[in-house]
Amino acid sequence: EVQLLESGGGLEQPGGSLRLSCAxxxxxxxxxxxxxxxxxxxxxxxxxxSINYSGTGTYYADSVKGRFTISRxxxxxxLYLQVNGLRAEDTxxxxxxxxxxxxxxxxxxxxxxxxxxxxxx
Amino acid sequence: xxxxxxxxxxxxxxxERATLSCRASQSVSSSLAWYQQKPGQAPRLLxxxxxxxxxxxxxxxxxxxxxxxxxxxxxxxxxxxxxxYYCQHYINWPLTxxxxxxxxxx
Numbered sequence: 001e002v003q004l005l006e007s008g009g010g011l012e013q014p015g016g017s018l019r020l021s022c023a024x025x026x027x028x029x030x031x032x033x034x035x036x037x038x039x040x041x042x043x044x045x046x047x048x049x050s051i052n053y054s055g056t057g058t059y060y061a062d063s064v065k066g067r068f069t070i071s072r073x074x075x076x077x078x079l080y081l082q083v084n085g086l087r088a089e090d091t092x093x094x095x096x097x098x099x100x101x102x103x104x105x106x107x108x109x110x111x112x113x114x115x116x117x118x119x120x121x
Numbered sequence: 122x123x124x125x126x127x128x129x130x131x132x133x134x135x136x137e138r139a140t141l142s143c144r145a146s147q148s149v150s151s152s153l154a155w156y157q158q159k160p161g162q163a164p165r166l167l168x169x170x171x172x173x174x175x176x177x178x179x180x181x182x183x184x185x186x187x188x189x190x191x192x193x194x195x196x197x198x199x200x201x202x203x204x205x206y207y208c209q210h211y212i213n214w215p216l217t218x219x220x221x222x223x224x225x226x227x
Contacts, residue, residue: 035216037218044207044218044219044220044221045156045158045164045207045209045218045221046218047209047215047216047217047218050214050216059214059215060215061215062215095163095164100154100166100169100175101169105152105169105170105211106211106216107154107166107169107209107211108154108156108164108166109166109169109175109176111163111164111165112163113163114163
């Protein structure tokens with residue numbers, strides 16, 4: 001059974017940093033690209049960043065480029081998102097998501113349960 | 122690429138057909154997915170490649186379209202289908218989602 005378990009969210013002050021993690025199991029992690037998607041309270045889905053299966057290719061939304069860094073450790077089956085320079089508008093549930101079919105397009109067949117990041121002083 | 126979904130809210134009676142639209146600001150070919158999201162839950166993949174049902178998705182869900190115009194049809198709404206539906210393109214970077222269509226009970 002595929003499982004994605006995010007952690008690392010919480011309350012952080014504006015300008016602060018967090019490191020989100022997504023522990024993967026039930027599939028060959030090193031075969032699939034992975035992504036982060038967030039959802040602000042009561043709002044829609046916003047793609048943030050993706051990383052290819054090997055970690056050599058990364059992609060970012062303009063809204064987070066330069067502030068967020070995606071990475072992965074295939075030996076630990078874990079995806080990360082380093083979030084720096086937090087702003088109030090970064091308050092959201094952050095989901096990790098798995099590429100549906102390896103190297104066939106970035107639709108997402110499995111999602112984690114999400115981790116809530118709240119940015120407030 | 123901007124993804125525009127319509128309507129924002131769709132009121133449908135159980136057993137009726139629901140038709141949801143998604144328009145892309147430029148061609149995304151068939152690189153289009155549909156997701157269902159219920160309150161407090163993560164999104165669930167329904168349709169990929171514009172018209173292929175994901176694993177375990179009932180046949181009452183169907184997708185059509187290519188290029189810039191796409192449709193998700195739910196042939197006979199069941200109680201568990203009342204949710205928010207999102208489209209997403211994946212033709213290039215950045216990936217973008219539509220704003221969602223809420224399907225509510227009439």
